[in-house]
Amino acid sequence: MSYAGAADPGPCEGRQASPSNPTRAKEALTETFVFRCTANEKAELRAQAEAAGLPAATLLREALGLTAARRRKPVPRVDPALVLAVGRIGGNLNQIARWLNRAMLVGRTDLDSLTIARSLVMIERQLALLLDEARRC
Numbered sequence: 355m356s357y358a359g360a361a362d363p364g365p366c367e368g369r370q371a372s373p374s375n376p377t378r379a380k381e382a383l384t385e386t387f388v389f390r391c392t393a394n395e396k397a398e399l400r401a402q403a404e405a406a407g408l409p410a411a412t413l414l415r416e417a418l419g420l421t422a423a424r425r426r427k428p429v430p431r432v433d434p435a436l437v438l439a440v441g442r443i444g445g446n447l448n449q450i451a452r453w454l455n456r457a458m459l460v461g462r463t464d465l466d467s468l469t470i471a472r473s474l475v476m477i478e479r480q481l482a483l484l485l486d487e488a489r490r491c
Contacts, residue, residue: 436488443481450474 391399403410450470457467 432488436484440481440485443477447474447477 399410399413403413406413408416451474454467454470454474
């Protein structure tokens with residue numbers, strides 16, 4: 355569909371953002387501001403920024419009210435090996451679920467399909483327990 359030639363495309367047509375998500379021209383960050391602080395103050399600033407999951411400059415801009423505070427929670431620290439393992443399991447689960455959905459579409463409801471469905475539920479529960487345990491650490 356093309357909007358070229360439309361008499362009045364309106365605010366939500368073409369390349370313009372919707373009114374609920376307006377685009378603002380961002381001003382380039384070309385200036386620097388340097389201030390002196392103690393080593394402890396610098397370490398505290400860096401620790402707060404890291405805990406918030408932000409660069410120190412963004413944390414300072416938020417403190418001055420120059421940028422909106424982020425509402426997202428910081429990303430939890432998780433062992434990369436756990437993330438990799440869960441990702442692999444998720445890929446395998448998707449393959450199994452895809453096979454099961456195809457089998458159900460063609461009307462196969464024999465014992466193999468039901469066994470796989472039961473296994474998927476069991477794996478899902480085990481993954482949930484594994485992730486809950488990892489979050490507690």
